[in-house]
Amino acid sequence: MFDQINAQFSQYTKQLTESALRMNAIAVEHFEAIAALQAKALEGRLSAVSAFASEAAEVRDLETAKTLLPKTMTFVKDASEHLIAVSQELVGQNLKTSEALAGLAKTNFDVASEAVARPVAKAAPKKAA
Numbered sequence: 001m002f003d004q005i006n007a008q009f010s011q012y013t014k015q016l017t018e019s020a021l022r023m024n025a026i027a028v029e030h031f032e033a034i035a036a037l038q039a040k041a042l043e044g045r046l047s048a049v050s051a052f053a054s055e056a057a058e059v060r061d062l063e064t065a066k067t068l069l070p071k072t073m074t075f076v077k078d079a080s081e082h083l084i085a086v087s088q089e090l091v092g093q094n095l096k097t098s099e100a101l102a103g104l105a106k107t108n109f110d111v112a113s114e115a116v117a118r119p120v121a122k123a124a125p126k127k128a129a
Contacts, residue, residue, distance in 0.1 A: 008115075019108050023101060030097040034090060041086045045079065 052075050059065050 011115075012112075015108065015111065019104060022104055026097060026100050026104070030093065033093050037086065037089055037093070041082065045082065048075070048078065 052071070055071065056068060059068055
């Protein structure tokens, strides 16, 4: 009896450890993907800001400032669109990771349910007989 309980406990502990390692790997992959996405976005925005700032630094009179106004509006529009695109990519990455973690949890739940249901199913016919 003790050997059977010990074997089941060892099996569940092994399964829990494997699941934790897989969840950790999924989380690390998620972090890497998000960090790469944010680094790429930051690099793009910094180059755009530095180009715009260099143009804005050359403004010396009102006429030059008037010509800079449409460029300012374009810069703000592009920055907003880029922010929205990056946010959508981040949400997509979060959903992908959540689905992977949920799938792993469902698999673990199904395995645990099967392990509990199997002995119960074997015991049920014995009681009926």
